Structure formats: C-alpha cells, structure tokens
Amino acid sequence: MTKNSFRLLVRGIAKRDITMLGRTVSILENCLPLSSRLKKYLSPKTKSKTKGFVVGVTGSQGSGKSTLITALAKVMRNHQKRVAIVAVDPTSPKTGGAFLGDRVRMQELAEDSGVFIRSMASRGGHGGISPATKDAARLFLKAGYDFVLIETVGTGQLDFAVTQIADLTLLVLTPESGDDMQFMKSGLRELADVFVINKADRLGVQAMEHFLKQTQENVHIFKTIAEQRKGIEPVYKFIIDRASSLRAKRSNP
Numbered sequence: 360m361t362k363n364s365f366r367l368l369v370r371g372i373a374k375r376d377i378t379m380l381g382r383t384v385s386i387l388e389n390c391l392p393l394s395s396r397l398k399k400y401l402s403p404k405t406k407s408k409t410k411g412f413v414v415g416v417t418g419s420q421g422s423g424k425s426t427l428i429t430a431l432a433k434v435m436r437n438h439q440k441r442v443a444i445v446a447v448d449p450t451s452p453k454t455g456g457a458f459l460g461d462r463v464r465m466q467e468l469a470e471d472s473g474v475f476i477r478s479m480a481s482r483g484g485h486g487g488i489s490p491a492t493k494d495a496a497r498l499f500l501k502a503g504y505d506f507v508l509i510e511t512v513g514t515g516q517l518d519f520a521v522t523q524i525a526d527l528t529l530l531v532l533t534p535e536s537g538d539d540m541q542f543m544k545s546g547l548r549e550l551a552d553v554f555v556i557n558k559a560d561r562l563g564v565q566a567m568e569h570f571l572k573q574t575q576e577n578v579h580i581f582k583t584i585a586e587q588r589k590g591i592e593p594v595y596k597f598i599i600d601r602a603s604s605l606r607a608k609r610s611n612p
Contacts, residue, residue, distance in 0.1 A: 365393055369400065375441075375502045377475065383498055384477055388491040401497040411500040412602035415525030417511040417550075422531040423557040424510050427585040429465050434595045435506055436473055443499035444468075444476045446510045447488050475499065488512070493524050506598075519550050527601050529553045529594075534563030552601075553579045555594065560584050 368386075371379020386394050414431075416424050425446070432442045444465065468474045479489045488511055489495075499507045511521050522528045530551035556567050559582035571578050579597065583590035 365396060368393070368397065372498065372502050375475070375504075380475060380498065380502060381477070384479070384491070384495050387494045387498070388479065388489070397498075398494055401494060401501050403497070403500075410606065411504055411507060412527070412598070412605065413496050413500070413507045413509065413525045414598060415509045415511070415521035415528040416531060417519060417521055417528060418531030419536065422533050422536070423585050424531050425465060427529075427531055427555065427557055427583065427591075428508050428510055429468060430583075430585045430588050430591045431595060431598075432465075432468055432474055432508065433588070434591050436471060438595070438599075440473075440505040441503065442474045443502070443504040443507045444474065444510070445492055445495050445499075445507065446476065446478045447492060447512050448478055448480060475504070488520050488524070492521075496524055506602075522550070526605055527552050527598060529555050531555045531557050532567060533558045534561045534567050536567065553581065553594075553597065556580065556582045557585050559590065560587075 368379055368383055370376075372383060383397060385391070386397060416428055418424050428444060428446075432444065435442050446465070465476055468476060477495065479492060479495065488509070492509060496507045496509060509521050509525060519528075528551045530553070532554060534556065554571050556564055564582060568580055568582070571580055581590060581594045581597070583594065585591065
C-alpha cells in the first residue's frame, strides 16, 4: 500500500466513512501493510484529547449482553450520541472470522447511520477479546464516536481483559448466575465497575442483589429487562455521569 492509501484511510476515519472504517479494522485485525502506521496514528498523544468513552460489557453466555448493548445503543441514539459497537465472537474454525456474528443479533441498529457495528473474531485472544480490540476502540474514538461499546466473547470467568481497555466495565448477570458466585467472591472488586442484573423479571433477583451488596461496599447495581427495554435509562445516566467526570479529569490533570 502507498502513502496515498494511508491518507485515504485517514480521511475516511475523519469522515466516519463506513467503508474506510471497516477496511481499517480489517487491516488491524490481519496485521496487513499499514497496520503499524495506523496503530501509531490511532495512539492518543494525550488522554486529554480523548473525548469518547469506552464501555466494556462482559458476562456469561446467555446473560443478554447483546440485547443490553442494543438497548443501551438505542437510548444513546435517542440522546443524539454516536455509538460504535465492537462485538467479539468465537473464531470460526472454517473461515477464521467471527463465528456468531453479533451484527445479526443487532439488526434493528443496522439502518442507523449513527451506529457502527463490527464483529471481531477472538483469534486466540485471551480474556474474552481479540488482539485487535484495543486498536479498534481507538479507531472509533479517533473517528469521533461518543461511545464505544465492547462486548466480550462471554465464555466464562476469564472475560475481563476488557477492563484494561474500557473506561467503565459492566458485568451482566442473571438471577440464575449462582454458579459464578464463588468465583466472584475472590475477586469481585477487580472484575467490574457496575453490575447489571438482567432478566430481572425472573426469580432470584433479590438474592443476587443481596449477594452483591454483601460482597463489597459502594457497589453499583442496576436491574434491567433488556429485551423489554426496561431499566436502561438509569444505566445510561450512570454512564453519562462517569463519562462527564472522566472528561473533566482529563481536561484538568
């Protein structure tokens, strides 16, 4: 690729051109020519210049992460925020690409020009994310998206590498998440900033909430029924408040 190719990508990123954004992610994912130059370009010179906010969404399969992200993105768009979604899926053994394809599960967002959705294969990445997830998040911040939502693979207890990328991490649980309780007791504080008990119309919500409150002080707990879009606004408000606080901190180091 030529210098002109790099300039075209940079222009496309600045304009939030969907084709150029997709092409850039592919270059980063596959370590193609220009990937090193792009990484350098995307690396923030100073944190104060980073206006966007990265939210990690982790939790076991079946907890409703995709549904919660879709509901959150809808609320964000209602507030005129631009949203990029990075959905990390298991790697397909046949194609090497994303196996499940969260874009299928998030179809209702597909026609919204203010939302960009990218499925990424985990490709051997540890902790529930892809090796290129951090670069993808930086790409969308550089492109001027207000929020970048990262969904982890959701294969179990080790999906917390996203905490190293995100400004705020949500751990999505269900009332039936009792199998994870013993693990959470040993390292709950390190795992997430916010706990979302999704599918809160099921039995066991109060027991889960009590457990979380007993495990650590000053815990932030939200109860949602994401499929019905219930309880999403309070989560959004919390995210907005945290984003505003972080922005103020970056502006006045």
